[in-house]
Amino acid sequence: MSRIAFIGLGVMGNPMATHLAEAGHDVAGYNNVPVREAAFELSGGRVATSIADAVDGAEIVAIMVPDSPDVEQVLTRDGVFDHATPGALIVDFSSIRPDVTVDLAQQAKARGFRLLDAPVSGGQKGAVDASLSIMVGGDTPDFVAALPIFETVGKTIVHVGGNGAGQTVKAANQLIVAVNIQALAEAVVFLQAHHVDLSSALDVLSGGLAGSKVLDQKRENMVRHEFRPGFRIELHHKDMGIVTAAAREAGVVVPVGALVAQLMAAARANGDGGLDHSALLLGVERLSGLGTSSPLSP
Known part of the structure; x- marks a missing residue:
């Protein structure tokens, strides 16, 4: 000990x-x-x-x-x-x-x-x-x-x-997670717009190539529209800044990551910084004209 x-x-x-x-x-x-x-x-x-x-x-x-x-x-x-x-x-x-x-x-x-x-x-x-x-x-x-x-x-x-390799791998992790959450959020809005039963749709998606830990762990937040923080948008915004800066220093491009970094920044600017990062869904809803707010779960 x-x-x-x-x-x-x-x-x-x-x-x-x-x-x-x-x-x-x-x-x-x-x-x-x-x-x-x-x-x-x-x-x-x-x-x-x-x-x-x-x-x-x-x-x-x-x-x-x-x-x-x-x-x-x-x-x-x-x-x-x-x-x-x-x-x-x-x-x-x-x-x-x-x-x-x-x-x-x-x-x-x-x-x-x-x-x-x-x-x-x-x-x-x-x-x-x-x-x-x-x-x-x-x-x-x-x-x-x-x-x-x-x-x-x-x-x-x-x-x-x-030293530094652990942080570099973590930055890559945060890039992958952010892109996955954004994709899931867009899929949820897309499915709802077509009046598909959301839970059933996510069940079948989770069993195929679209399945991921992000889908498994974040789907209920989006289905229930409850975003009590497990990992806050504010912190993921910080991490995406690390990703884009480190990519620039290495001379490589992360075009999708750069876009998601901007969407994360927009979520923070709209008052969602204290919510779980699954609240990227709110940004997709805003862009779709659905007029959502930023609720915390009870």
């Missing part, structure tokens, strides 16, 4: 930290704003009062925060680099820019730390069910050392290369 600091007890981080505590690890969790920590505390986790308090004596420092500036702040601004024990293994579960990860890994090494980028896929449900897919970038010995942590919170765990 390890002493773990878990920084970021939000929608994803809270269940992940809870699983680690339930597995018997000594986990100190910290969040910069009040969150629902009851499950974490009941599992045996300790709520820390600061980053310095959380990382005191920790062998592993896990991070799950929203964006690149947040990770930079956690690590460099009176944060982990200044207070953690040298030699600690830093596991960044956040989804951030690959170039930022590479830079932070170099800073970590210079300060006597080891860093893995380990973004996850699976959303809130995957975090709660401990079934996340984890794409890991960094040195092989560090990946092996972190495997017990990964196996506690995820099911599909793959070492994809050096």
